[in-house]
Amino acid sequence: MQQDSRTTHSEIGDAQLGRSIAVGAAIGIPVVFLVSFMISLFAVGVQVAAAIAAWPALVGGPFFGGFAMMMWTLSKGEELASVASLEQSDQEPSPRFSQAA
Numbered sequence: 001m002q003q004d005s006r007t008t009h010s011e012i013g014d015a016q017l018g019r020s021i022a023v024g025a026a027i028g029i030p031v032v033f034l035v036s037f038m039i040s041l042f043a044v045g046v047q048v049a050a051a052i053a054a055w056p057a058l059v060g061g062p063f064f065g066g067f068a069m070m071m072w073t074l075s076k077g078e079e080l081a082s083v084a085s086l087e088q089s090d091q092e093p094s095p096r097f098s099q100a101a
Contacts, residue, residue, distance in 0.1 A: 012077040020073040021066040028065015033057035 037053035044052065 012073060017070065017073060020069045024065035024069025025062035029057050029061035032061035032064060
């Protein structure tokens, strides 16, 4: 796939964003399960804690994990955009400093 001359390496595509949300959902389910299991373990027994922890993991895990990974991907894209703009500004002289006062 050839890159268009108008696009830069700092732009995030739909496929990359979708992939990061899917990875976040896959990571978020076990993390939310462990957190909710540990919280409910002290209140009730082990058997009941596992049943209680399954519901928040299945419902909230994909949302929390997907949102966290999406924010991480977007911040990484903004970082790359700022680096690219700094590199571009180093190559091109600024018009307000090139004019004599």
